[in-house]
Amino acid sequence: MFKTSLSLIALTVSGASIADESTIQRNLNQTEMEHVIVSGSRVFESIDEVPASITIISQKQIEAHLKVNPELQSLLAQMVPGLAPDTGSSSNSGQTLRGRAPLIMIDGVPQSTPLRNGSLGVKTLDPSAIGRIEVIKGATSIYGNGASGGIINYITKQAQSDGQTQGEISLSSRFSAVKLEESAGARLSAALNGRADKFSYLVTASYEENGVQRDSQGDILGLQYGLSDAVTQNYFTKLGYDFDDEKQLQFSYNYFSSQQKTDLGDVVGDMSLGEKTYAIHVPSELQKQGKPQGPEGNENITLKYTDYALLENTQMTLDLYTQDIENVFFFSPNLANPDENYQGGQSVISSEKKGARATFNTQVDFDSVEASFIYGIDALNDVTAQPLVDGRVWVPEMDMKSVAGFLQTKWVIANDLIIKAGVRKENIDLSVDDYRTLKLCKTATQCSVPISVKGDTVDYNATTYNVGIKYNLDEKFSPFLNYSQGSDISDIGRLLRSATVNDIGLIQTQASIIDNYEIGFNSQFDAVRLEVAAYRSTSELGTTNKFNEVTGVYEPVRAPQEIWGYEALVDYTISPSLKLLATYSYVEGKNTEADIYLGSKQISPPKATANLNWQPTDTLSLTLSYLYVGDRKRFEPNDNGKYVGDQGPVDNYTVFNLSGQYQFADSWQGFIGVENLFNQDYFPARAQSYTYGGYNIKGLGTTATVGVTYQF
Template sequence: MLRTTFSALAIAVSGAVVADEVNTNNDTALDMERIVVSGSRVFESIDEVPASITIITQQQIQDHLKVNPELQSLLSQIVPGLAPDTGSSSNSGQSLRGRAPLVMIDGVPQSTPLRNGSLGVKTLDPSAIARIEVIKGATSIYGNGASGGIINYITKQADTDGQLDGEISLSSRFSAVKLEESAGARVSAAVNGRTGDFSYLVTASYEENGVQRDAEGDILGLQYGLSDSVTENYFTKLGYDFDEEKRLQFSYNFYSSQQKTDLGDVVGDMQKGEKTYAVHVPPALQKQGKPQGPDGNENITVKYTDLEIFNNTQLTLDAYMQDIENVFFFSTSLANPEDGYSGGQSIIRSEKKGARATFNTVADFDQVQATFIYGIDALRDITSQPLVDGRMWVPEMDMKSVAGYLQTKWLVADDLVLKAGVRKESIDLAVDDYRTLKLCRSGQQCTTPFEVKGDTIDYDATTYNVGVKYNANELFSPFFSYSQGSDISDVGRLLRSATVSDIGLIQTEASIIDNYEVGFNSQLDDVRFEFAAYRSTSELGTTNTFNSKTGIYEPVRAPQKIWGYEALVDYKINAELNLVATYSFVEGKNTKDNSYLGSRQISPAKFTANLNWQPSDALSMSLSYLYVGNRKRFDIGENGRYSVDQGPITNYNIFNFSGKYQFAPNWQGFVGIENLFNADYFTARAQSYTYGGYNVKGLGTTVTMGVTYDF
């Protein structure tokens, strides 16, 4: 592991300094909202992008961090089209427009699409992030795994002219319903500076959670839980400017978040309205195996930029390495009594090595400015899912990918934006011979193991995108886009559930997603309105069905269509008060049998509102509201139970509050209250999932209090 060397470097550079966040630039929120990089891999005005984009600014990140440090919660509150927060460490069921998003840090993929464990959102501490860019809808601009779009964490940069600069933040989070054992502690810090042509930024954070309690004061269930979790993140970014045009940058990220607890679950039944909650139990009844969660995930990136490699052309070269090890909970569903296993605990391991070359050429013609973005991507991704006890559940998948692409943008008379692009990708996925596991949910429910002949599967896909946006009148700026994505995500789920003896007979074909979107933006004095409607179709999807004979959830591949719409209103009421409200609706079906998709993909309607009040430079307050609607599409089965992810969802309402006060030149105090009115509710995922242990209630009223020191 690379942890020892580089975490030591992070600590050495930062000393004992720990900070919450660094102001990486002086851009206003409006400026930030007009810049996006991940959609086309270069900086461009957001008004020139014919697609729905959400930019989460550093100020929004700061405000939400005072309420909840989890990025899932932040994204759910601000991004229309993203499913509600799960209230846990797993983002399973938190889809983007009904499909899985690709999570990235500065353009480097963090998700593990070959075996999607739904932990990709939790890869970086918010204190290291300058802003978050969310590009919605299928895209192939970054390759495999982006069937729902892109969530790109843009990390901070050094912003000082030479002197050392930084912050230290200390805070505690605790239950206001029942304080006992709930108090946790968080310390975070950042330092940055510049010496001549050399710049540096180091952030570090460490957090220990106490137990998390629901509205009745009971400890939340432990499956993917955050009670007694220990989270640490060390991020380093070093840069050297050869001259005004050439720059070399190195960044390293280490992230770990594991639950280390002596509690045990009391398992309830969602269909009877019973929650799963945790209590103190003897060691024999405590959670078995290794602590669940990311066990020291690491990223290294080296990036070289030349703003004028040749006439009117910018070059960006980057290479990256990644080592991921996500540990899951102990499950009796992984039992094999015949060989002495009462259960098992799986690990998703993924090692990525990639390199990319991106060129950006600008040409001016009469009344037309043309931009050409082109390059080559290469990636090797080796992913597997073994069990802690040594058994192999998903064999090692060795994916090699090479892709070339061209993206063009034509700005005509400053008002009409035309975009068109193509990506040609070749993927080889090699799997050696393997044997599927014998797994027993009970003595009468066991899978039949198979010897499966390995092979190398070749995928060749050419995907296209076109878009148009017209900006002549700010009262009505319409856009239309069509984009394709090529997706071979979660092949591991297919391999581990194989029922045939040859990998060539397993339905592992790539899914081509066609995404259509139409919308508009309007600006009227102090009100901005955004609306988008979309539809995406795919020849193949991956849903689940329960095999009552084996007790295993097996993949079902069937054509799908997903559709929906989103709206946003941003109203600057006066100089002190601002309101942002969003509404999103999504629905989807398997078109083969005209049946609705379950909640692993489709979330209920969502309404959010964020009211921000800043009566003075020293004082600001925010009140946020989340409404999650009903979704009751499925009938109960003949056995009297709902299937897989088809439980009925009943609406709920959540209010949060945060505030900060600058009480001295370098000192700031802050407070945040999550679930202000102590709503007693099950999250949308908890209501709909019939898998055991997911029926955990939402967090009761929880308070965060802290102080920040600037230097």
């Protein structure tokens, strides 16, 4: 199977017949398709030829989890070793990949806002529009800034190839099984796709209204980044036109909105006393102030042209893309300034991107060596700011222009030895006009001191390298070793808004170069597949927070960091109808200058997962999933006996989920899902470790989903 899979993929992908995903799907079955990736090198290649840790989440796995929880955070936490546990909210703050921020993409187009990372990038597309998810771990510069932890790429669905129009409509309701009152929500999703001669089309739409979310005691979860009463909409379109067998034009559009519109208010508890924050109905003056929090109609437009035979054995892909993001955050009293009659404030991360990419892939065959040369140019203009809704400027407008050239090579020697090496040269100009930091008051006497900062254009030039080797000695043992670098200037906005000097040139805005080392192996036995990897990453200028007792502001601290860990995966086909997928991951990290452990904004506790799928017949399928989050207690309380920042201790907890589906007619399928099957009473890891106000929110109690799908 190993050699057969490799050969089929090579025939499908190589030379002048290099294919897009729809062509690959026509030539390969589902099992073989799961051995093909695109994210690691920007062209399709066999997963067996990549010397790095990769997680592929199939459409079947996505659909099974969607029946339990429609949030992509939850799916990724369950399926991806090395990714931090689910936060149970709309924010993925603290949900790092191997201790660093991943770059979120849709079909290779960045969705994150690295210049001012608001940690909302994971939730940018409805799962019903996704055909598969590719996760490449470890720092990489193949897609540019913001991928210090790796890449999470949502690969959208493709139009079917048989020329017939196909469609699907799904209707479901999600509600608390602990206390039904006000908890019932409704979700409707629909998809239509087909081909007409040279034209292909795919349209998906989803609309969801949540009821209130309740914990194991029946109380409504706290509202900070909460999902109670949230309204989520997603409309995605992909249109394609084949000029001939070798030339294709594709257009895609994505609109995503998810906002919490509620009449509730928080009852704030103290995490140091083990008290939760929960929500109740309150008079209008006590309700959440300001605009509804969440993405306010984010839009992406992509135009891609591919010539599969530009020259002999050379493929060309040209991409143009634009993105408009407005992420609204909750009203916070910490953004107060009584002197100017501001009792608090609400911020918005606004980001506009315009990008162009040219990627070429040339295949050359020697006597016993197959060589691939992937090269091109990327250009991006990213304009990001974080103003307050009331007109104050918290983070000034940052205008980033970047141009990068790259070369990635792969050498397959005698079908067994794979060597990859690459280089990327990046030139970035970041312009910021003169600005003044905000005066922010935590109390009437605890205020930051505003500073007038002289703006400037800061130049960044970085050359990053990667090299890896993999030896497919045998199906039973396939070791790999790799070294990769990433260049990261992410979250400059947080540095600017906390400036303590009067010139941008004096702020430590230098780029961080991340060096990532990884060693591991894959093994395939008759019924068992094993994946094991260990890694270490270092950076001379990481960014953490330190609380200023005088001003009440968390100020950035730039210091060298080291992060290390290991992961393991076991995929066991117990019988033709029973399959088990289990993972374990451990990560730890330190500020090496001060020799202190990093907080939970970067480092998550140990995590184990298991997914047991039973399909006794073609019409019935059941999946039981298990999540274990371990202890992490690295810090001591302060002189007042309280933990600060992201240093709270984490106690372990366990959660079980159950989902099932039954095909009761040719075109009809019913499904159920139960989250937190045994109604475990727990605080998620982030709620335990974050001491910032309002994060101490319990996990969901037992929550059920029931629905039906009609296909035509």
